Amino acid sequence: MVSTRRKRRLRRASTTVTLLAVAVTAALTASCTAGHGPADDGRGRPRSPAPQHSAVRPVLAVKIDNAPAARPQTGLDAADIVYAEQVEGGLSRLMAVYATRLPPVVGPVRSARESDLELLRQFHDPTLAFSGAQHKLLPLIDRAPLNPQPPTKATGAYFRGTAKPAPHNLYLRPGRLMRSAPGPRALTTGFRYGPAPAGGRAETTRTIRYPAAGFTFTWSPRLHRYLVAMDGTPTVTTGGKRVAPATVVVQYVKMRRSAFHDFLGNNTPYSETVGSGRASVLRDGRVYDVGWRRATATDGTTFTTRDGKPVDFAEGQVWVVLARAS
Secondary structure (H helix, E strand, C coil), X not given: CCCHHHHHHHHHHHHHHHHHHHXXXXXXXXXXXXXXXXXXXXXXXXXXXXXXXXXXXXXXXXXXXXXXXXXCEXXXXXXXXXXXXXXXXXXXXXEEEECCCCCCCEECECCCCHXXXXXXXXXXXXXXXXXXXXXXXXXXXXXXXXXXXXXXXXHHHEEECCCCCCCCCEEECHHHCCCCCCCHXXXXXXXXXXXXXXXXXXXXXXXXXXXXXXXXXXXXXXCCEEEEEXXXXXXXXXXXXXXXXXXXXXXXXXXXXXXXXXXXXXXXXXXXXXXXXXXXXXXXXXXXXXXXXXXXXXXXXXXXXXXXXXXXXXXCCEEEEEEECC
16 A cells, blocks of 8 residues: 555656646747747748748749840740830830749740849749849849849759840740749739729720830730730740730839949839839720729739729730830
């Protein structure tokens, strides 16, 4: 029979073990949840906790050459969104965003601009494929909340083609940067898709001009898409397929001088995509005069009618042409 003194010693030992277990559990919980900043993203930069993005994978954004010598481009028809922006000398350059599918090859790939950093803030940790940048811009790219992947960093993802002269012959294999497409949830642009809004007016052709470049979008009732032409020439892929978005947005933005120039001394314009202004949305052979708003760089852009109703885009590729506000 166990003595009364022995029973008391056993009860004290059991209580001590229980208290130690509780203390250890509390300490481990505190170390995981309190007093610590966001985790490092693997490139020496803190990753935003952003719970709304916890299940969102990064999009792939590719800077695409749009000089006449670079055409026809490859993989442009597979992009979910194509942004057209003005660069030095009044020329144009494209940024294609891929989320729902990755084509085997994209290009020609060219250099990044300062405006791209603000434009890409709407996405969660996007991967940016580009051929390089002005040396003073590179530190800004390295500090931006994105995953830069130039050829110097991802040598196996790029190759030089033989059909065009350099520098218009650098191409990307997206599958070397991403195992698979991130899916439509990665398109945190603020765009809405659905039936056409009421109103609008019939317009089958719209041309937007930069000082040394032009874009024309012509409605095709047969394809139910807009046929793209650049500088008066139909835009086709290297396989001969017409590039034909379902929706075209002409977004009028403030363009100002940046702190950067090209090697000829031409200033690089900065297109401000945070703020508000007017826009034209082309879909289904009609045009809608709307307003756009992007409150902060991490927000997407909303488009609304004059009475404040959101404007839905047609399902399919979207082109956004950043034009100078008057």
